[in-house]
Amino acid sequence: MAGPETPKLMVDVVVPSQEGHILLIRRASDPYEGQWALPGGFVEVGETLEEAAVREAGEETGLTVDIVRLVGVYSDPDRDPRGHNVSCAYLARAQEGEPEAASDAAEASFLDPSTVELAFDHEKIVADALSGDAPLTY
Protein backbone atom coordinates (compact mmCIF):
# COMPACT_ATOMS: atom_id res chain seq x y z
CA MET A 1 0.00 0.00 0.00
CA ALA A 2 1.26 3.49 -0.81
CA GLY A 3 2.22 5.97 1.87
CA PRO A 4 4.79 6.28 4.62
CA GLU A 5 5.39 3.78 7.42
CA THR A 6 3.18 4.53 10.41
CA PRO A 7 2.71 2.77 13.76
CA LYS A 8 0.75 -0.47 13.48
CA LEU A 9 -2.90 -0.39 14.44
CA MET A 10 -4.49 -2.72 16.98
CA VAL A 11 -7.76 -3.05 18.86
CA ASP A 12 -8.44 -4.22 22.39
CA VAL A 13 -11.88 -5.02 23.79
CA VAL A 14 -13.21 -4.56 27.32
CA VAL A 15 -16.22 -6.84 27.85
CA PRO A 16 -17.72 -6.71 31.37
CA SER A 17 -20.06 -9.46 32.54
CA GLN A 18 -23.28 -8.72 34.39
CA GLU A 19 -21.35 -9.44 37.63
CA GLY A 20 -18.72 -6.84 36.74
CA HIS A 21 -16.01 -9.31 35.80
CA ILE A 22 -13.99 -8.70 32.63
CA LEU A 23 -13.48 -11.04 29.66
CA LEU A 24 -9.77 -11.93 29.68
CA ILE A 25 -7.52 -14.30 27.77
CA ARG A 26 -4.32 -15.93 28.95
CA ARG A 27 -1.69 -15.29 26.29
CA ALA A 28 -0.36 -18.38 24.49
CA SER A 29 2.73 -16.67 23.06
CA ASP A 30 5.24 -13.92 23.64
CA PRO A 31 5.26 -11.14 24.61
CA TYR A 32 3.70 -11.69 28.04
CA GLU A 33 3.25 -15.45 27.42
CA GLY A 34 1.09 -16.97 30.17
CA GLN A 35 -0.19 -13.61 31.39
CA TRP A 36 -3.79 -12.41 31.28
CA ALA A 37 -4.76 -9.69 28.81
CA LEU A 38 -7.73 -8.19 27.03
CA PRO A 39 -8.86 -9.89 23.81
CA GLY A 40 -7.49 -7.98 20.84
CA GLY A 41 -5.06 -7.93 17.96
CA PHE A 42 -3.93 -6.27 14.76
CA VAL A 43 -6.43 -4.53 12.48
CA GLU A 44 -6.58 -5.87 8.92
CA VAL A 45 -6.57 -3.59 5.88
CA GLY A 46 -10.18 -3.27 4.67
CA GLU A 47 -12.01 -3.67 7.98
CA THR A 48 -13.24 -0.95 10.33
CA LEU A 49 -11.89 -0.86 13.88
CA GLU A 50 -15.26 -1.97 15.21
CA GLU A 51 -15.23 -4.95 12.84
CA ALA A 52 -11.69 -5.80 13.98
CA ALA A 53 -12.75 -5.66 17.63
CA VAL A 54 -15.72 -8.00 17.06
CA ARG A 55 -13.54 -10.37 14.99
CA GLU A 56 -10.69 -10.54 17.54
CA ALA A 57 -13.03 -11.08 20.50
CA GLY A 58 -14.74 -13.89 18.57
CA GLU A 59 -11.51 -15.53 17.42
CA GLU A 60 -9.95 -15.55 20.89
CA THR A 61 -12.95 -16.28 23.13
CA GLY A 62 -15.70 -17.73 20.93
CA LEU A 63 -18.12 -15.03 22.11
CA THR A 64 -20.02 -12.63 19.88
CA VAL A 65 -19.78 -9.07 21.18
CA ASP A 66 -21.64 -5.84 20.37
CA ILE A 67 -19.60 -2.64 20.45
CA VAL A 68 -20.87 -0.03 22.94
CA ARG A 69 -18.35 2.79 22.52
CA LEU A 70 -14.74 3.81 22.03
CA VAL A 71 -12.80 3.92 25.32
CA GLY A 72 -9.65 5.62 24.09
CA VAL A 73 -6.56 5.43 21.94
CA TYR A 74 -3.24 4.29 23.46
CA SER A 75 -0.19 5.39 21.47
CA ASP A 76 2.84 5.46 23.82
CA PRO A 77 5.69 4.15 21.61
CA ASP A 78 6.89 1.96 24.52
CA ARG A 79 3.55 0.32 25.37
CA ASP A 80 4.30 -2.85 23.38
CA PRO A 81 7.74 -4.54 23.33
CA ARG A 82 7.15 -5.73 19.74
CA GLY A 83 7.29 -2.20 18.33
CA HIS A 84 5.15 0.92 18.07
CA ASN A 85 1.64 -0.51 18.12
CA VAL A 86 -1.25 1.89 18.71
CA SER A 87 -4.35 0.38 20.28
CA CYS A 88 -7.90 1.64 19.95
CA ALA A 89 -9.87 0.21 22.87
CA TYR A 90 -13.61 -0.47 22.76
CA LEU A 91 -16.17 -1.24 25.42
CA ALA A 92 -18.45 -4.09 24.31
CA ARG A 93 -21.26 -6.30 25.56
CA ALA A 94 -21.15 -10.08 25.16
CA GLN A 95 -24.06 -12.03 23.74
CA GLU A 96 -25.11 -15.26 25.50
CA GLY A 97 -22.53 -18.00 25.93
CA GLU A 98 -19.47 -19.17 27.79
CA PRO A 99 -15.99 -18.10 26.69
CA GLU A 100 -13.83 -20.78 25.06
CA ALA A 101 -10.16 -20.17 24.34
CA ALA A 102 -9.04 -20.23 20.72
CA SER A 103 -6.53 -18.57 18.37
CA ASP A 104 -3.78 -16.84 20.41
CA ALA A 105 -5.47 -17.57 23.75
CA ALA A 106 -4.50 -20.42 26.12
CA GLU A 107 -7.55 -19.72 28.33
CA ALA A 108 -10.51 -17.36 28.19
CA SER A 109 -12.61 -16.44 31.20
CA PHE A 110 -14.54 -13.67 32.93
CA LEU A 111 -12.35 -12.64 35.87
CA ASP A 112 -12.25 -9.93 38.52
CA PRO A 113 -9.52 -7.73 37.02
CA SER A 114 -8.29 -6.68 40.48
CA THR A 115 -7.17 -10.28 41.13
CA VAL A 116 -4.81 -10.65 38.13
CA GLU A 117 -1.89 -8.72 36.68
CA LEU A 118 -2.66 -7.72 33.10
CA ALA A 119 -0.22 -7.51 30.18
CA PHE A 120 0.74 -4.31 28.33
CA ASP A 121 -1.19 -1.21 29.52
CA HIS A 122 -4.40 -3.21 29.84
CA GLU A 123 -4.97 -2.32 33.51
CA LYS A 124 -5.17 1.33 32.47
CA ILE A 125 -7.50 0.50 29.58
CA VAL A 126 -9.83 -1.44 31.91
CA ALA A 127 -9.82 1.43 34.43
CA ASP A 128 -10.60 3.94 31.68
CA ALA A 129 -13.41 1.76 30.32
CA LEU A 130 -15.07 1.37 33.72
CA SER A 131 -14.75 5.05 34.65
CA GLY A 132 -16.60 6.28 31.56
CA ASP A 133 -19.41 8.79 31.67
CA ALA A 134 -21.84 6.18 30.41
CA PRO A 135 -21.28 2.99 32.42
CA LEU A 136 -22.22 -0.23 30.69
CA THR A 137 -25.60 -1.64 31.73
CA TYR A 138 -27.16 -4.93 30.67
Added chain:
Amino acid sequence: MAGPETPKLMVDVVVPSQEGHILLIRRASDPYEGQWALPGGFVEVGETLEEAAVREAGEETGLTVDIVRLVGVYSDPDRDPRGHNVSCAYLARAQEGEPEAASDAAEASFLDPSTVELAFDHEKIVADALSGDAPLTY
Protein backbone atom coordinates in the same frame (compact mmCIF):
# COMPACT_ATOMS: atom_id res chain seq x y z
CA MET B 1 9.11 -3.14 11.67
CA ALA B 2 7.84 -6.61 12.55
CA GLY B 3 4.17 -7.52 12.44
CA PRO B 4 1.42 -7.72 9.86
CA GLU B 5 0.32 -4.94 7.52
CA THR B 6 -2.36 -2.80 9.12
CA PRO B 7 -4.20 0.32 7.93
CA LYS B 8 -2.05 3.45 8.02
CA LEU B 9 -2.51 5.80 10.92
CA MET B 10 -3.26 9.52 10.57
CA VAL B 11 -4.33 12.40 12.76
CA ASP B 12 -6.61 15.34 12.00
CA VAL B 13 -7.01 18.38 14.22
CA VAL B 14 -10.11 20.53 14.81
CA VAL B 15 -9.03 23.96 16.10
CA PRO B 16 -11.90 26.42 16.68
CA SER B 17 -11.19 30.12 17.02
CA GLN B 18 -12.82 32.22 19.72
CA GLU B 19 -15.33 33.32 17.05
CA GLY B 20 -16.24 29.70 16.31
CA HIS B 21 -14.41 29.50 13.00
CA ILE B 22 -12.27 26.42 12.29
CA LEU B 23 -8.59 26.29 11.31
CA LEU B 24 -8.51 24.95 7.74
CA ILE B 25 -5.87 24.42 5.09
CA ARG B 26 -6.31 24.45 1.32
CA ARG B 27 -4.69 21.28 0.00
CA ALA B 28 -1.68 21.81 -2.28
CA SER B 29 -1.70 18.29 -3.72
CA ASP B 30 -3.91 15.35 -4.61
CA PRO B 31 -6.19 13.92 -3.43
CA TYR B 32 -8.63 16.82 -3.12
CA GLU B 33 -6.07 19.34 -4.48
CA GLY B 34 -7.33 22.90 -3.99
CA GLN B 35 -10.03 21.87 -1.51
CA TRP B 36 -10.20 22.91 2.15
CA ALA B 37 -9.47 20.33 4.83
CA LEU B 38 -8.47 19.98 8.46
CA PRO B 39 -4.75 20.15 9.25
CA GLY B 40 -3.41 16.63 9.67
CA GLY B 41 -1.26 13.87 8.26
CA PHE B 42 0.44 10.55 8.81
CA VAL B 43 1.68 9.55 12.26
CA GLU B 44 5.40 8.77 12.47
CA VAL B 45 6.76 5.71 14.25
CA GLY B 46 7.96 6.80 17.70
CA GLU B 47 5.57 9.68 18.34
CA THR B 48 2.28 9.63 20.22
CA LEU B 49 -0.89 10.62 18.39
CA GLU B 50 -1.07 13.83 20.39
CA GLU B 51 2.51 14.68 19.38
CA ALA B 52 1.64 13.96 15.75
CA ALA B 53 -1.41 16.23 15.94
CA VAL B 54 0.62 19.14 17.38
CA ARG B 55 3.39 18.58 14.80
CA GLU B 56 1.05 18.44 11.80
CA ALA B 57 -0.90 21.53 12.87
CA GLY B 58 2.38 23.40 13.32
CA GLU B 59 3.88 22.25 10.03
CA GLU B 60 0.82 23.15 7.97
CA THR B 61 -0.37 26.35 9.66
CA GLY B 62 2.54 27.72 11.73
CA LEU B 63 0.35 27.73 14.85
CA THR B 64 1.14 25.98 18.12
CA VAL B 65 -1.88 24.06 19.41
CA ASP B 66 -2.71 22.41 22.73
CA ILE B 67 -4.70 19.19 22.60
CA VAL B 68 -8.04 19.31 24.43
CA ARG B 69 -9.44 15.82 23.80
CA LEU B 70 -9.93 12.97 21.37
CA VAL B 71 -12.94 13.51 19.10
CA GLY B 72 -13.15 10.07 17.54
CA VAL B 73 -11.55 7.48 15.32
CA TYR B 74 -12.55 7.25 11.63
CA SER B 75 -11.78 3.90 10.03
CA ASP B 76 -14.10 3.41 7.03
CA PRO B 77 -11.83 1.70 4.45
CA ASP B 78 -13.24 4.01 1.73
CA ARG B 79 -12.76 7.34 3.55
CA ASP B 80 -9.46 8.12 1.74
CA PRO B 81 -8.88 7.44 -1.98
CA ARG B 82 -5.16 6.76 -1.32
CA GLY B 83 -5.87 3.57 0.63
CA HIS B 84 -7.09 2.45 4.03
CA ASN B 85 -6.01 5.32 6.27
CA VAL B 86 -7.50 5.49 9.77
CA SER B 87 -7.70 8.96 11.30
CA CYS B 88 -7.72 9.80 14.99
CA ALA B 89 -9.22 13.28 15.31
CA TYR B 90 -8.39 15.68 18.14
CA LEU B 91 -9.96 18.89 19.37
CA ALA B 92 -7.28 21.50 20.10
CA ARG B 93 -6.88 25.13 21.09
CA ALA B 94 -4.54 27.47 19.20
CA GLN B 95 -2.02 29.64 21.00
CA GLU B 96 -1.67 33.29 19.90
CA GLY B 97 -0.83 34.00 16.28
CA GLU B 98 -2.09 34.12 12.74
CA PRO B 99 -2.08 31.01 10.55
CA GLU B 100 0.49 30.89 7.75
CA ALA B 101 0.40 28.16 5.13
CA ALA B 102 3.37 25.81 4.91
CA SER B 103 4.21 22.18 4.12
CA ASP B 104 1.30 20.53 2.23
CA ALA B 105 -0.95 23.59 2.59
CA ALA B 106 -1.53 26.22 -0.14
CA GLU B 107 -3.45 28.45 2.31
CA ALA B 108 -4.30 28.33 6.00
CA SER B 109 -7.11 30.30 7.58
CA PHE B 110 -9.85 30.29 10.20
CA LEU B 111 -13.08 29.88 8.24
CA ASP B 112 -16.75 29.30 8.94
CA PRO B 113 -16.93 25.57 8.07
CA SER B 114 -20.52 25.92 6.82
CA THR B 115 -19.27 28.13 3.95
CA VAL B 116 -16.79 25.65 2.41
CA GLU B 117 -16.89 22.05 1.22
CA LEU B 118 -14.34 19.99 3.13
CA ALA B 119 -12.24 17.10 1.80
CA PHE B 120 -12.49 13.47 2.97
CA ASP B 121 -14.94 12.96 5.88
CA HIS B 122 -13.82 16.20 7.51
CA GLU B 123 -17.32 17.70 7.65
CA LYS B 124 -18.38 14.80 9.86
CA ILE B 125 -15.26 15.16 12.02
CA VAL B 126 -15.97 18.89 12.53
CA ALA B 127 -19.59 18.17 13.40
CA ASP B 128 -18.55 15.48 15.90
CA ALA B 129 -15.96 17.80 17.48
CA LEU B 130 -18.45 20.64 17.95
CA SER B 131 -21.22 18.40 19.32
CA GLY B 132 -19.08 17.00 22.16
CA ASP B 133 -20.23 16.85 25.76
CA ALA B 134 -17.51 19.28 26.78
CA PRO B 135 -17.60 22.19 24.31
CA LEU B 136 -14.33 24.04 23.86
CA THR B 137 -14.12 27.30 25.78
CA TYR B 138 -11.35 29.87 25.68
